Amino acid sequence: MLRGTVLLLIGVMALGVSASAYKNPLPVESEGIGAGIADPGLLRWMGKYYLYATKVKEDPGMRCWESDDLVNWKYQGLCIGDDPVFADGHGWSPGPFYYNGKFYLYVCGIDQKHRVFESDKPTGPFVCVNKDLIDVNSLDAVPLLDDDGQLYLFYAGWEGVGIQYRKTSSPIKGDGRNQTLPACQFSADSDGNFWTEGPDLWKRNGVYYLTYCGNNWIKDSYQVRVAKGRSIADLKPQKSDKLIMQLTGEWVATGCNWSIRGPNLKSLWHVYHCRKSGGHVRRMCLDRLYFDKSGDLRCDGPTWTQQPNPEPPQCCESFLRSDIGPNWQIKSGEWKIGGEDRLVGCSGEIAWKCPVGANFVAEFNVKLQKSGGKARYGIAIDAECGRADIVVDAASKSIELRSNGSPIAKGSLPQRFDLAAWHTIIIQQHNGRMQVRFDEMNKIDARIDLGSSKFSLIADDCEAAFGWCGFSNYEKGEQSL
Template structure:
């Protein structure tokens, strides 16, 4: 989704012939790795991954060439992997190569980039992945592409995209096909796949393939007053509707402006619907999620913000349009964040990638601090919970008045690596105190709790090594006293 209130880009140059040659070069380069795209094709990043072993429908992902996933030099979950304009990103893996697709950027209706890993380095293709638009579409208004790899018995890649319908101030959703993940994608002839003009049009298509192989398309209706997310079952080839679309999610009172950019996966035995809330060109744009036991709903909103400018401490602005990428190393969240404000609704947005893990149906990503209140720790009989009005959650634990007193705090993280642990505390004993911090019983390090006074609740920080999923942070008294308020992991 892009530049809704701005003028269209000028018609794009280039053509399908040039794109075909470049696409062939990119595809051959990708096939030179240990896994050929002809043999291995990663299922759509929005394809479901049930908790129980799935039926043998999607192709098996290519095997990892090393037990440790490659991480590009200089990568950080807080830095864009594509820094210039690459909005509404979606990523698939084919063989040993990752392909990213984005909203039109003035150079291409659908820019394409490739990389050897989700973290990069990403290289933009010189040609347009969608050089030819359908007869119903105006140039310069193609948004939010979604590419689906071939399913068993097929060699066809599908592209779902939104474009402005000629003669209408509204977007519609089209579908195109290709034999290469780099394109050129050729639009299917005829009318758009989805075009509810009475609801302001449709944008943000997202594919979901259920465990039994049934195809679905999600999208957002575009009129502000009635903006909502819809689900529609498709024919087995993914080219036509199989039934009338159903409204599955609308805006909540606590959500800014509207909901959009759906992405559906199956985790923790349920359907998890990620979506964005707010205007994409404002800093309060954010990612949320809802959960359902049936693909048709009802979807219950979790009431949690997965991503926001505030959650990132301002280090990423307006994070949203999230897309789940799955490979042999696990899940990753691909999304965009605002790089530059150009006036009005015009912004440049870069592409980010961060490790993603699941605590049941709850998505957890790197780069965002998660606070764990100390009163929820395993106190092991050596500390008590008491009220402290100025403490986080109005409670703290203590007093840690004997040697060896140990409390344990379970924490959940995404991705292996070094994490910063911020410890909120109070120490009114008159002297500095020392505690030992461990992660999963290893890597002990000493943290110093300086003397504090009055109602102050200062903090200190230490680094620990954690693994994906649940970990246990231990705090053991070495000397002195103190009260622990919270542990915050980033």
């Protein structure tokens, strides 16, 4: 075992990349099929990442990978076989989405239509549930669940139509009115080609950030640009809108991007593809995103030298074991490991012994298993300055922040949400401001000072399950996400 470890380290050093660093483009297991890792789509789920890539005619199906750190990817096989709904065997730009207990993939193709596939697991198998989601002139669809619970689809159009969007009533319907974002369109060359594609969205502090690509992946000038706005209709290119661009060198045509929260929960990362000049096989790249003082989205990339790996969370738990473990202390009620991947509590509270700083970001995955008449479950923060509870109220379908027992803020949840499905709560405490997101919907934004603290999990008049959880502290002066 020791000899194997030494040989592995020597091999890594010989490649010029340390074990704690990566270099673009990333080597990905089983990537050398068809188009390579073209049009990467990413999903974060239970502390892990799932990667999906374009299927071309020669591929046996659509492929899926899993990673803990965004750098090292393990091939999971085909998440969709060679489904006959793929037009001429092509399935492009898979956009993954988790919603209310189901996983979805939005896939376009050579016939200018979109299909949506559904699964119970991020690795599939996915089954087509709507082969005519958007049935004309559409490309590269990605969903957005806005803070008010409204679902949107963003997508591109063929022949220079640019970025478009519509409201939808469910993740498997494209029933809203088509609307366009004429400002989010550009020509990278002097040939008048305004083909713009590959939309992706991120929302921070009430501002929408839209990244998009152009003009054609076969051109070396293919690049990523960014727009921002206080509303979707107001999205316009930010002052310096070129986010990722590489026109010359060994690797070019950087685009078709995806933005995703990093393993430490407080960083934002940009995943995109590149190719060799004159080639067609695409490779995956990774670079960190950040926000400047004006609130513009920035990236010091593309990078082609060694970069530090994304940092892991400061502390995390996956509950992949048979007992509660030494990091937890039961305060009341009954607590046990259920199904070897979740901590289950019945009418009580359990404390997490890991200390938390005054400024932090934390993620908890929760579901309601059995409910009494007044079921409430969630997270408590026991701090130097008192106690804060962030709890889901099952009866009113809301999430509430209480400080020392007094209500501070409350956010309503979509009535169609099934609380028996897994949902993600992200709590961010930064410079006296607490933000709480439920499935990335910003539901609470309040002023509250806590100081150093510890977390507890709460199940009141119910049986609740808690999946992967983790947190990282913000360092002094560090930017919040």
